[in-house]
Amino acid sequence: xxxxxxxxxxxxxxxxxxxxxxxxxxxxxxxxxxxxxxxxxxxxxxxxxxxxxxxxxxxxxxxxxxxxxxxxxxxxxxxxxxxxxxxxxxxxxxxxxxxxxxxxxxxxxxxxxxxxxxxxxxxxxxxxxxxxxxxxxxxxxxxxxxxxxxxxxxxxxxxxxxxxxxxxxxxxxxxxxxxxxxxxxxxxxxxxxxxxxxxxxxxxxxxxxxxxxxxxxxxxxxxxxxxxxxxxxxxxxxxxxxxxxxxxxxxxxxxxxxxxxxxxxxxxxxxxxxxxxxxxxxxxxxxxxxxxxxxxxxxxxxxxxxxxxxxxxxxxxxxxxxxxxxxxxxxxxxxxxxxxxxxxxxxxxxxxxxxxxxxxx
Numbered sequence: 001x002x003x004x005x006x007x008x009x010x011x012x013x014x015x016x017x018x019x020x021x022x023x024x025x026x027x028x029x030x031x032x033x034x035x036x037x038x039x040x041x042x043x044x045x046x047x048x049x050x051x052x053x054x055x056x057x058x059x060x061x062x063x064x065x066x067x068x069x070x071x072x073x074x075x076x077x078x079x080x081x082x083x084x085x086x087x088x089x090x091x092x093x094x095x096x097x098x099x100x101x102x103x104x105x106x107x108x109x110x111x112x113x114x115x116x117x118x119x120x121x122x123x124x125x126x127x128x129x130x131x132x133x134x135x136x137x138x139x140x141x142x143x144x145x146x147x148x149x150x151x152x153x154x155x156x157x158x159x160x161x162x163x164x165x166x167x168x169x170x171x172x173x174x175x176x177x178x179x180x181x182x183x184x185x186x187x188x189x190x191x192x193x194x195x196x197x198x199x200x201x202x203x204x205x206x207x208x209x210x211x212x213x214x215x216x217x218x219x220x221x222x223x224x225x226x227x228x229x230x231x232x233x234x235x236x237x238x239x240x241x242x243x244x245x246x247x248x249x250x251x252x253x254x255x256x257x258x259x260x261x262x263x264x265x266x267x268x269x270x271x272x273x274x275x276x277x278x279x280x281x282x283x284x285x286x287x288x289x290x291x292x293x294x295x296x297x298x299x300x301x302x303x304x305x306x307x308x309x310x311x312x313x314x315x316x317x318x319x320x321x322x323x324x325x326x327x328x329x330x331x332x333x334x335x336x337x338x339x340x341x342x343x344x345x346x347x348x349x350x351x352x353x354x355x356x357x358x359x360x361x
Contacts, residue, residue: 005029005068006305007045009056010036011075013298019052022302028309038062045069050305053081060086071308073301076288077101077157078237080210084319091325093308095316097300098156101293106160108287109235112259113149113165113203116231117142121281140229140256142202144169150201152194152217153236154179158207162189173197198225203233210237220245229256231279235287238263247273250280261287 006028008019015032023030033044035056042065045051050071051058058072060083072082074096087094115121119138126137147170151162154176166172172189174197181191198204204226208214218232219242226232232255234241243264249255257279263272266285274280308314 003027003029004049004309005031005047006050006052007048008032008052009041009044009054009058010034011054011298013054013075013294016295016298018295018298019302022299022306026306026310028306042066050309052301052305055081058082058087063087063090063092071095071305073097073305073308075297075301078209079318080237080239088319088322089325091322093314093317093322094319095304095308095314096318097297097304098316100296100300101288101290102156102160104290104293105157105235105287106164108261108283109157109161109205109207109233110164110168112233112235112261112281112283113170113205113231115281116233116257116259116279117147117203145171147171147202148173148200149203149205150175150192150197151189151205151207152176152197153207154184155207157235158205159187161205161207163187170203173201195225198222199227201227201230203231205233206236206240208236208240210239215239216242216245218242218246220248223249223255226255228254231256232258233260234258235261238266243272243274247277250277255279257281261285 006023008030010033020030020032031044031048033040035041035044038057038059038061041051041056041058041062045066047068048066049068050073051066051069052073052075054075058081063069063083063086070092072087072092072094074082074094077096077098079094079096082094084094119141123134123138126133131137149165149170150173151158151165152175154162154174158174158176162172162174166188173192174184174189175192175194176184184191192200204218206217208217217240223242223245232241232246238260241260246255246258250257257277259281260274261283262285263274268274268282268284274282304314304316
């Protein structure tokens with residue numbers, strides 16, 4: 001009998017062979033591609049029972065054409081390149097890799113907060129330009145105990161970032177309707193509605209997934225609701241922020257600046273106004289990286305494919321409702337013993353209320 005095929009549709013990570021090693025050890029066939037379009041994904045993954053994806057589009061049309069596919073494993077935390085509702089409707093499980101870089105992203109976020117609020121980049125440039133003027137080149141450097149950081153989203157990374165900021169003495173507000181206020185208070189933070197958090201914070205740090213509902217969560221209205229002189233920090237997804245409105249707010253003098261690791265278009269275009277806006281610190285979607293996280297990511301993403309196909313627990317599945325669907329003509333995968341491939345706690349999936357009545361996942 002021919003072994004089941006698993007296809008890695010695309011990856012810009014160094015090819016260490018980890019994916020192939022784990023899959024072949026489990027008796028699976030593997031193939032690797034560099035697909036960037038729907039047609040390329042379908043051509044590469046035809047006949048595959050599972051696909052692993054980094055950035056390639058996994059749309060409803062792709063899923064319809066990959067008739068054997070029962071599992072999608074994302075190389076990363078976000079999964080906005082996958083049409084999860086379409087996968088659910090077709091009885092296909094989708095899992096991300098949520099734990100591989102929590103420390104790295106939280107640490108990078110804190111580094112951006114400190115760089116922005118202490119004027120590190122401006123001071124570095126001043127010294128290189130021959131100036132030695134701590135006060136005039138970083139006139140708004142903050143004292144943490146007199147500074148409020150708003151954490152929007154209190155999941156793995158948001159809660160770690162909040163803990164880091166609190167440990168340095170920052171006052172921390174948290175907006176996450178899916179977390180009880182008592183839990184936030186027990187951690188030493190203050191729960192707040194989104195509008196109140198935006199209006200009270202000196203720094204707003206985003207830690208929510210990108211969905212149709214959260215796209216441009218910080219739009220012109222939200223930015224205007226922020227405290228004058230505040231700073232936006234985003235290490236999550238670029239689409240959460242309306243970049244045009246952000247630049248206009250900074251150039252208009254309302255916001256003091258931003259510290260961004262993610263962008264609406266990546267790599268950042270050479271004509272992006274963010275490159276010339278004052279008070280903006282930029283890094284190249286690098287918050288996730290360390291040698292340890294780079295090694296962990298493909299290992300985790302491949303192992304959950306093996307576990308799913310073997311009927312073992314995959315707690316990181318983001319659409320547990322897939323298991324209830326058995327579309328006509330599409331037999332849902334049932335491993336030995338009649339068990340479905342999904343186990344573990346259900347993720348938070350109901351809508352949350354955000355500024356302007358938009359749901360916040």
